[in-house]
Amino acid sequence: MKTLKIEELSKNFGSTEVLRKINLEIDEGNFLVLLGPSGCGKSTLLNIIAGLETINEGNVFIDDYNVSKVEPKDRNIAMVFQSYALYPSMNVRENMIFGLKQAKTSKEKIEEQLEKVSKFLQVDQLLERKPSQLSGGQRQRVAIGRALVREPRIFLFDEPLSNLDAKLRVEMRREIKKLHQQLKTTVVYVTHDQTEAMSLGTRIAIMNHGVIQQNDTPENIYNKPSNTFVADFIGSPSMNLIKGSLKESSGGISFSVSGSNVEIPIKDYEFIDKSNLNNKEVFFGIRPEHIYFKKSNESDFEINLRADLSEYIGHEQIMTFDYANQEILAKFPSTIKIELAKETKLYFDLTQTSLFDAQTEERI
Amino acid sequence: MQDSLKSSSYQQLEQKSKYTNMFLRWFLYFILILFASYFIFPLYVMVVTSLKTMEEIRQGTLLSWPSGLNLESWAVAWGGRGYGAGDTFLRPYFWNSIKMVVPAVFFSTFIGAMTGYVLTKWRFKGDQWVFLFLLFGCFIPFQAILLPMARTLGVLGVSNSVVGLVLVHTVYGIPFTTLFFRNYYVSVPTELVKAARIDGAGFFKIFFKILLPISAPIIVVTVIWQFTQIWNDFLFGSTFSFGEAAPIQVALNNMVLSSTSVKEYNVDMASAIIAGIPTLIVYVLAGKYFIRGLTSGAVKG
Numbered sequence: 001m002k003t004l005k006i007e008e009l010s011k012n013f014g015s016t017e018v019l020r021k022i023n024l025e026i027d028e029g030n031f032l033v034l035l036g037p038s039g040c041g042k043s044t045l046l047n048i049i050a051g052l053e054t055i056n057e058g059n060v061f062i063d064d065y066n067v068s069k070v071e072p073k074d075r076n077i078a079m080v081f082q083s084y085a086l087y088p089s090m091n092v093r094e095n096m097i098f099g100l101k102q103a104k105t106s107k108e109k110i111e112e113q114l115e116k117v118s119k120f121l122q123v124d125q126l127l128e129r130k131p132s133q134l135s136g137g138q139r140q141r142v143a144i145g146r147a148l149v150r151e152p153r154i155f156l157f158d159e160p161l162s163n164l165d166a167k168l169r170v171e172m173r174r175e176i177k178k179l180h181q182q183l184k185t186t187v188v189y190v191t192h193d194q195t196e197a198m199s200l201g202t203r204i205a206i207m208n209h210g211v212i213q214q215n216d217t218p219e220n221i222y223n224k225p226s227n228t229f230v231a232d233f234i235g236s237p238s239m240n241l242i243k244g245s246l247k248e249s250s251g252g253i254s255f256s257v258s259g260s261n262v263e264i265p266i267k268d269y270e271f272i273d274k275s276n277l278n279n280k281e282v283f284f285g286i287r288p289e290h291i292y293f294k295k296s297n298e299s300d301f302e303i304n305l306r307a308d309l310s311e312y313i314g315h316e317q318i319m320t321f322d323y324a325n326q327e328i329l330a331k332f333p334s335t336i337k338i339e340l341a342k343e344t345k346l347y348f349d350l351t352q353t354s355l356f357d358a359q360t361e362e363r364i
Numbered sequence: 365m366q367d368s369l370k371s372s373s374y375q376q377l378e379q380k381s382k383y384t385n386m387f388l389r390w391f392l393y394f395i396l397i398l399f400a401s402y403f404i405f406p407l408y409v410m411v412v413t414s415l416k417t418m419e420e421i422r423q424g425t426l427l428s429w430p431s432g433l434n435l436e437s438w439a440v441a442w443g444g445r446g447y448g449a450g451d452t453f454l455r456p457y458f459w460n461s462i463k464m465v466v467p468a469v470f471f472s473t474f475i476g477a478m479t480g481y482v483l484t485k486w487r488f489k490g491d492q493w494v495f496l497f498l499l500f501g502c503f504i505p506f507q508a509i510l511l512p513m514a515r516t517l518g519v520l521g522v523s524n525s526v527v528g529l530v531l532v533h534t535v536y537g538i539p540f541t542t543l544f545f546r547n548y549y550v551s552v553p554t555e556l557v558k559a560a561r562i563d564g565a566g567f568f569k570i571f572f573k574i575l576l577p578i579s580a581p582i583i584v585v586t587v588i589w590q591f592t593q594i595w596n597d598f599l600f601g602s603t604f605s606f607g608e609a610a611p612i613q614v615a616l617n618n619m620v621l622s623s624t625s626v627k628e629y630n631v632d633m634a635s636a637i638i639a640g641i642p643t644l645i646v647y648v649l650a651g652k653y654f655i656r657g658l659t660s661g662a663v664k665g
Contacts, residue, residue, distance in 0.1 A: 047558075050558075050562060051562075052558050052561065052562075072561050072562045073561065073562060073563065073564035077562065078562065079558070079559065079562050081555040081558065081559060082555070083553045083555050085553060085555035085556045085558065085559040087556065087559075087560070087573075087574050088556075088577075088578045089573075089574070089577030089578050098560075098563050098565070098573075099562070099563035099564055102563055102564030102565055102569075103564055146559075146563075158555075
């Protein structure tokens, strides 16, 4: 039984296609993050799961029960919003029990739940306050509390941290993580912040233009991006995508860039499809953090590149190198001194590379 | 040497700017007092005239001070002279106006709030057209709808009654009240409504429990606006009612323009002030909120 299952879901606003044939499954207790640039449809998808938006095609199942036409209140979900959406005229207590009262829960049960949750979230001292008398972090906590008291099957979070300042955001992120570890509930969480997605999610679904690009664990999203969009979207700075071609010879497969005679051997790479590799136009992907200044593995590939630009950002520096007129970014500790406009010896970590078809931009 | 020269010239400049500032300040006060008196002047004439006897009015000038606190004309304006036919006085019409204005303000404000709520929080296909047509209602000259409205009131059987006037004022108030409430609710985050829907609240519950409690500023604005409009209305009152059903503004007109005897300026002035007092009271009591409601709109969650 899947806690949440989305099947061939499509959604249009007039003639604009917002979601296209979305398929998604979440197991009990998983933390799924919907990640993507603004306008990719992730919030719409969340609203559809909540029942706040209608569906044009496809179905939504919660616990194998088709809820596509079920009212939001009957879906056994709870949602935390970006603006917290606390009812301004009610105090914290009234805010938290509003849903239970609507559901005609017994007084004793309401009190019990309220006490349990408010203690758990440390808002039990604030129960008589109005939302306007709370700080950003407290509002956030009350909003989560309002969701918790209902003991829903699925928690929906719609960019809950983006209204907080940077420091508080990191704190609240940890609290949400702790919360999930303790309660082990199923969560769907929407964000455009990749750090949030990586640190919170047990699974991440990356979306773009209404299509899920990759739905995988954070490790696989980072290490084995399924296309150039994902490769480019995750990581800061993003993955270097070097355009070139593959060559198959008796010595094995190698990658080279036109205008350079350097041949990078592709040895232990796990190809999805090994056929037709010779002369294939590809993007060779390597992350800036996987280019080293010192050789650290036996398989590291030595290459000489000209340093063009240095960006100092405190604990590290981002260097831009020239590789046959293509820019290569690399991240080093800021203690290393590299002279500009000079050839520098670098090492590519070949265990950490990705290859993409230059035409389809898919991983090969 | 040079330093002391410099500092003395600075002192001179400082003196000069002090004089200039003083002059400008006095000039500013002068202008302000001038305009203030210009606006207060008619009211002054009304008040002093209402307190004079007819004898004094004939002999004195417009501006002269009354000989004493003579409230007789006020009593006459409010309660009449006590003889039968032809004696027009304001009291019954004042209550007519109250009976008209209270329900009309209530219904138009309530319906406007509802419409504003639907137009912002329960968007539907073509809602912007509905809003546009409602806006047209704000700009239609009321003279243009007098005849169709008279017919409608006739068909409904409420012509020449306070109920009819309540209906007319409610209907023609809705465009304005909708505009006010719509613009206010636009700034209320829609996420509030979404949260309430997930919590299981329906259409009316969300309106009464979530939105209405935070609408105080705009309710005050709307009530003041509607009260002033309806209380001061003469066109609808004079067209759709006559005799005993007339509101106070119509009665005031009938009193002042009756050509039976000598013009009693003191009674006329007293009547005009009585007719204007309720709106003044509303402004004095709620004016503070009026400004606040007009300038703020954003609700911080």
